[in-house]
Amino acid sequence: MNTGLKDNNSQRHKFFNEDCISGCKAHLGDDSVDLIVSDPPYGIQGDKLDKHYNRNENHVIDGYVEVPASEYPAFSENWIKQAERILKPGGSIYIVSGYTNLVHILNALQKTQLQEKNHLIWKYNFGVYTRTKYISSHYHILYYTKKGKRHTFNTFARYADFEKSENGGSSNYKDREDVWIINREFKPGQTKNKNELPTQLLIKMIQFSSNEGDVVCDMFLGSFSTAKVAKGLNRHSIGFEISKSAFDHQKREFEKLETGYLLDQIRKPPKNLFLNQGKPVSSDDLIQILRDHASHLDCGMSKKKSIQKLSEKFGRGYWSILRIIDGTTNKSAEARSSRSWNLPQLL
Numbered sequence: 001m002n003t004g005l006k007d008n009n010s011q012r013h014k015f016f017n018e019d020c021i022s023g024c025k026a027h028l029g030d031d032s033v034d035l036i037v038s039d040p041p042y043g044i045q046g047d048k049l050d051k052h053y054n055r056n057e058n059h060v061i062d063g064y065v066e067v068p069a070s071e072y073p074a075f076s077e078n079w080i081k082q083a084e085r086i087l088k089p090g091g092s093i094y095i096v097s098g099y100t101n102l103v104h105i106l107n108a109l110q111k112t113q114l115q116e117k118n119h120l121i122w123k124y125n126f127g128v129y130t131r132t133k134y135i136s137s138h139y140h141i142l143y144y145t146k147k148g149k150r151h152t153f154n155t156f157a158r159y160a161d162f163e164k165s166e167n168g169g170s171s172n173y174k175d176r177e178d179v180w181i182i183n184r185e186f187k188p189g190q191t192k193n194k195n196e197l198p199t200q201l202l203i204k205m206i207q208f209s210s211n212e213g214d215v216v217c218d219m220f221l222g223s224f225s226t227a228k229v230a231k232g233l234n235r236h237s238i239g240f241e242i243s244k245s246a247f248d249h250q251k252r253e254f255e256k257l258e259t260g261y262l263l264d265q266i267r268k269p270p271k272n273l274f275l276n277q278g279k280p281v282s283s284d285d286l287i288q289i290l291r292d293h294a295s296h297l298d299c300g301m302s303k304k305k306s307i308q309k310l311s312e313k314f315g316r317g318y319w320s321i322l323r324i325i326d327g328t329t330n331k332s333a334e335a336r337s338s339r340s341w342n343l344p345q346l347l
């Protein structure tokens with residue numbers, strides 16, 4: 001089992017109460033992790049965020065370590081250089097950033113060979129309240145991949161291509177738009193870290209960009225939120241947190257969680273959906289698909305709806321059914337032109 005560690009340690013999860021830059025150099029080999037999800041300190045006195053958010057900090061764990069604004073450009077270059085080194089070819093990285101120091105993160109990314117895939121906007125609730133200008137209620141998420149291999153992007157891990165949202169649009173399309181509206185978690189009375197990322201946000205990145213058994217790294221663990229979700233989704237996790245108080249408290253919390261605890265709760269396409277994807281279509285199935293489609297149309301069903309039903313029934317994707325009924329596969333063209341198949345008139 002490759003867990004990304006230089007000492008070939010076979011632990012599924014490994015965390016270091018260290019600076020992530022020197023820690024990466026010491027413990028992680030080149031090309032060793034599948035996915036990095038990181039939310040670096042923002043360089044805006046994040047250790048005093050209660051002032052920005054006007055909130056009660058009684059339940060917030062001490063010890064958030066900030067980076068002085070003057071050091072932010074060099075700091076960003078250094079940790080992102082390490083992130084690039086430890087990512088496997090085809091690996092992905094998501095960096096969450098506020099607006100203030102975004103330019104330094106973008107500059108640092110430009111100095112790497114990482115490839116930009118998306119600049120995502122995460123829209124959240126509880127924005128920074130202001131009276132004389134608009135309220136700031138979004139973060140930036142920079143999604144990049146490392147060249148050298150096809151990157152993991154599980155297009156249909158959450159919604160099938162035929163699933164519809166309440167307004168009739170494609171759920172898969174909606175889920176893959178580059179503006180994500182995900183609320184922060186409100187945890188009154190519970191001990192928490194400053195700036196905890198919501199579980200749903202992390203689930204989304206990890207579901208799309210990794211598979212069970214992959215190694216997920218967070219360079220700035222904070223509340224161990226990335227590691228907790230990685231464990232819940234049956235991934236390995238590695239990470240760094242420089243603050244001793246945050247590290248000690250959250251590591252204990254992490255250990256209480258069971259591997260795979262989130263697997264039953266995540267959004268997945270209906271079961272057995274693509275059971276037959278990639279398998280050749282038998283002649284019997286092909287005829288049945290064409291017959292069913294004809295009878296659907298006979299009953300006044302739209303072509304789209306008919307394809308959705310057939311896709312569910314035959315365990316194949318939307319486009320594969322479309323190609324069959326449009327006769328653009330060799331076999332279906334043959335079937336449509338052959339009298340001996342005894343197909344309905346409509347075909």
Ligand SMILES: C[S@@+](CC[C@H](N)C(=O)[O-])C[C@H]1O[C@@H](n2cnc3c(N)ncnc32)[C@H](O)[C@@H]1O
Pocket residue numbers: 018019020021038039040041042063064065066067193194195196197219220221222223224225226240241242243246
């Ligand atoms: C924005 S917070 C991360 C929050 C985290 N994503 C969560 O959901 O709780 C940044 C964290 O990085 C830590 N940190 C600051 N400098 C660091 C460094 N050089 N190496 C590792 N961790 C560092 C801070 O103490 C803080 O906990």
